[in-house]
Amino acid sequence: MEANGTGTNGTGTMRAISQDVLGGPEVLREVELERPVPRANEVLVRVRAAGLNPTDWKHRAGGLFLGQPPFVLGWDVSGVVEATGVGASLFRPGDEVFGMLSYPFGHGSHAEYVTAPARVFAPKPTGIDHIQAGALPLVSLTAWQALVERADLRAGQRVLVHAAAGGVGHVAVQIAKARGAYVFGTASAGKHDFLRGIGVDEPVDYHSTDFTEAARDVDVVLDPIGGETSLRSLRVLRPGGIVVSIVPAGSDDLYREAGRLGVRAVRMLVDADHHGMRRIARLVDEGGLRATIAGTFPPAEAARAHEAGETGRTTGKLVLLMD
Ligand SMILES: NC(=O)c1ccc[n+]([C@@H]2O[C@H](COP(=O)([O-])OP(=O)(O)OC[C@H]3O[C@@H](n4cnc5c(N)ncnc54)[C@H](OP(=O)(O)O)[C@@H]3O)[C@@H](O)[C@H]2O)c1
Known part of the structure; x- marks a missing residue:
């Protein structure tokens, strides 16, 4: 099965939160998928933390822009570059990055690995951890x-x-x-x-x-x-x-x-943007921006995270810890 339309060539598997049908939080399942391979201008990122957003439960329940599953949701990413595709020279393996996958069709960060155009990412500010950096991008x-x-x-x-x-x-x-x-x-x-x-x-x-x-x-x-x-x-x-x-x-x-x-x-709809992420990183570096973390969840508790978010009463952000 292909994760998110990205290239795969059998270099290994990864855990991901997927669903086969639209519905309540109970449709979310932890599955093994083929690990994607970065194509030209893309990077493969090992996801350390990934924020949850209302768009996740809207897509889970109603398909919204993505239509029918199977799909892996998630647009926020904080993680480490694992590999780079041809021409993707913005980052090197080992670099810590954060960013928002192309919205809406670049989804798939609620997984151990995700591929995306290198330019959706910026260097993760060194003064914050992956939980913070995974909470910030989309919002x-x-x-x-x-x-x-x-x-x-x-x-x-x-x-x-x-x-x-x-x-x-x-x-x-x-x-x-x-x-x-x-x-x-x-x-x-x-x-x-x-x-x-x-x-x-x-x-x-x-x-x-x-x-x-x-x-x-x-x-x-x-x-x-x-x-x-x-x-x-x-x-x-x-x-x-x-x-x-x-x-x-x-x-x-x-x-x-x-x-x-x-x-x-x-x-408006939010749009992935390297320069915007750099401006946000600068604000974080200057001490002007921090996410309030309302809760963190391991992948096995993704359904519980969706339930918490779907109440619409969250103060700050909910984050999935993917490693
Ligand atoms: N267009 C885009 O690109 C884009 C991007 C991001 C988000 N969004 C949308 O924006 C909305 C908010 O996203 P979010 O991530 O901020 O959601 P969220 O974190 O789930 O928002 C929860 C907060 O909303 C407050 N709230 C609920 N109803 C309210 C009301 N009538 N007046 C004032 N506060 C109210 C709650 O405070 P109380 O407990 O005090 O009510 C709670 O603190 C969602 O519908 C999301 O899909 C759109």
Whole structure:
């Protein structure tokens, strides 16, 4: 069986978390697959740690972009380069790297080994371990691409981060603070000390407070919730401000309403990016970015990790330890 469409030539096997049918966490199985071989411009990485993300349970249950299994999920990687394909000169065997596999079709990091274009990786910051480095890539790239690339966030601007205690939210807060922004963040009241600890200036309890009353004159909203939250977020913006929603599908009402109010709205999907990973690594090196680790799981407990994540109540990140 081929893992993920990558080349295989029988050089050995590896353990992986796979599934044959869509369904609940119980469909996940630890299996032996052929170890992939790096093709031209690819590297083979021995995965040490791999973050879990909501896209993992969305694909596990509903196929989302990938359709029908069998497949190995996982986009986050921290590990060690084991071998390089023809022309892949960016890294050498033994190099520690971290990165996000091409989203969505480059999946497969919930395995002992994965192949990917060398350029999806960057050198792992030496000051953090593989658990940290495996937790950061997808959520950090998402937050970076939303706040910096789409919204061009500047020092002194005001940002509202919805779900600020979640995987994306808690790194978005840190990226916004590192850029000198003033940050509002929504979460349940019990998580407000956590929010203050990562730099949120004004925590908002979305259960008891209307965020459109609590946050005003905002330049940028990062919205991982979608639907009504995206629409209502338009109202907290200054003229010319922007809502960046990371829920990619939704009604065109969002754009119509943004136009009517003289503000902007964009929906995005995260995209693998070597340079983005280098910027994230620099922020980590400078001490401006750390993942909060909510839990780590061995491969045998992948189903339990999915169950924990699927509650939607995680503070920070869940990580699979693959070795
Ligand atoms: N477009 C993209 O490329 C992209 C990339 C990454 C993620 N995403 C999507 O973004 C969403 C968030 O991802 P994630 O990794 O951050 O998820 P996560 O870590 O599972 O988020 C959990 C957090 O969400 C908070 N939360 C839930 N509902 C909330 C609400 N209505 N208002 C405020 N906070 C709320 C929870 O806090 P409480 O317990 O206080 O409710 C919890 O701390 C997912 O749907 C994911 O698929 C999209």
